[in-house]
Amino acid sequence: MVLSSQEKEILEGFMQEAEGLDSPVLFLLHKIQKKWGQISWDSATFISKDLNIPMTQIYSAATFYEEFTIKPMGKNIIRICRGVVCHSKDSWKILDAVKEHLGIDEGETTDDGSFTLLDSSCIGQCDGAPAMMVNDSVYRDIDPAQVMKILDDLKNGGG
Ligand code: FES
Known part of the structure; x- marks a missing residue:
C-alpha cells in the first residue's frame, strides 16, 4: 500500500499536533491506530522519516503495546x-x-x-x-x- 495524498495530509496534521511532545511516537501511533485501525508499514515509515527516528524503534513500539496492531482490523x-x-x-x-x-x-x-x-x-x-x-x-x-x-x-x- 502506498499512502494517498489524503492519508499524507492526515498524517501531517497528526505530526503538527505532536510537535513539542516528549513522546511523539506513542501519541502518533495512538492517532494512527484510532484513525485506521492498524499501524501500516507506510504510516510507520512516514513518521519514521518525519521524526528522523529509526523504523526499528517505531515498529518496536507498534508491536510491543497491545493497543496497537500491525494487522488490518475489522470495522x-x-x-x-x-x-x-x-x-x-x-x-x-x-x-x-x-x-x-x-x-x-x-x-x-x-x-x-x-x-x-x-x-x-x-x-x-x-x-x-x-x-x-x-x-x-x-x-x-x-x-x-x-x-x-x-x-x-x-x-x-x-x-
Ligand atoms: S475483571 Fe474488571 S472489568 Fe472484567
Whole structure:
C-alpha cells in the first residue's frame, strides 16, 4: 500500500499536533491506530522519516503495546473482558459464544472485515461484570444472547 495524498495530509496534521511532545511516537501511533485501525508499514515509515527516528524503534513500539496492531482490523473491535472478576461471572461463556457466532478466534478478523475479536484484560468495569467493549462503547452485565443481538445490530448497520 502506498499512502494517498489524503492519508499524507492526515498524517501531517497528526505530526503538527505532536510537535513539542516528549513522546511523539506513542501519541502518533495512538492517532494512527484510532484513525485506521492498524499501524501500516507506510504510516510507520512516514513518521519514521518525519521524526528522523529509526523504523526499528517505531515498529518496536507498534508491536510491543497491545493497543496497537500491525494487522488490518475489522470495522468493529470486540474486547470481552478476561479479568478475574468477569471470568468468575462466566465471561468465558460469552467469549465462546462470540467465537462460535462469528467463526473466529481471538486475534482474528471475520472474512467480511466486520469484526475483530481481541483478548482483553480488566477494562475497569468490575462492578458490572461480565463486561465487554465494542469500539469505544462499554457493555456491562452482559449475557450471550445480549451480545449476539449487539453484534447482529452492528453488522446490520445499527448499534
Ligand atoms: S475483571 Fe472484567 S472489568 Fe474488571
